[in-house]
């Protein structure tokens with residue numbers, strides 16, 4: 001018996017990295033998943049990798065019409081949602097207070113804050129009472145990490161949304177939680193300068209990057225009834241970076 005038997009999950013930004021691992025684990029645990037990404041080729045590869053009980057819907061979280069099309073597809077194919085994992089997000093290194101541009105600020109806050117809000121808003125009409133919403137934040141909102149202040153502030157907003165929405169949705173018994181990953185070995189971090197990676201490894205008590213699967217298992221916990229008494233929380237999966 002799987003932990004998500006019969007559940008319908010939507011994973012936004014699910015074609016690589018930690019969210020792809022999450023999609024695979026959710027299916028192993030009995031869910032049907034909808035995954036999104038902007039690039040069709042990557043989406044097709046992800047759907048093939050997940051293998052079964054999956055629908056890929058190409059789309060950009062930033063486009064309201066794409067979000068509408070995503071949730072129309074979910075409604076037409078399954079009729080409802082039990083779990084939503086909003087994972088897509090982005091940031092830039094080297095953006096200090098003295099040199100950060102308006103464009104970086106705008107792009108980061110649109111992708112990581114505005115788009116998360118409207119993804120959740122547009123999913124709500126399909127949500128079954130008792131569902132689980134998981135927002136991908138970052139340990140960056142808990143630490144001073146020079147050069148990524150705008151990203152960190154955007155992820156603080158995501159963490160804040162989890163608090164407020166936990167209250168706003170409690171009467172529908174929808175739980176809302178954030179995950180704050182530490183440095184995780186994904187395509188997103190693969191291209192970062194080695195010096196930055198070494199600095200992160202040195203700061204992590206466990207002395208390594210996390211694996212995408214280690215975020216997937218945390219997401220499974222928050223998605224399933226194993227976390228039935230947890231809402232409004234921020235689950236740090238960071239090798240101890242922000243905890244000791």
Ligand SMILES: NC(=O)c1ccc[n+]([C@@H]2O[C@H](COP(=O)([O-])OP(=O)(O)OC[C@H]3O[C@@H](n4cnc5c(N)ncnc54)[C@H](OP(=O)(O)O)[C@@H]3O)[C@@H](O)[C@H]2O)c1
Pocket residue numbers: 012013014015016017018019036037038039042059060061062087088089090091111136137138139180181182183184185186187188189
């Ligand atoms: N990796 C880390 O160390 C780390 C640490 C803390 C927090 N995080 C957060 O964790 C999340 C996932 O990171 P990751 O490292 O797994 O990233 P990743 O490997 O780069 O994957 C990002 C996924 O999101 C999709 N995506 C990006 N922008 C999108 C958009 N506008 N609309 C729809 N899909 C979009 C990408 O596909 P397409 O490019 O084809 O759209 C891809 O499927 C992000 O929010 C990131 O900020 C990452």
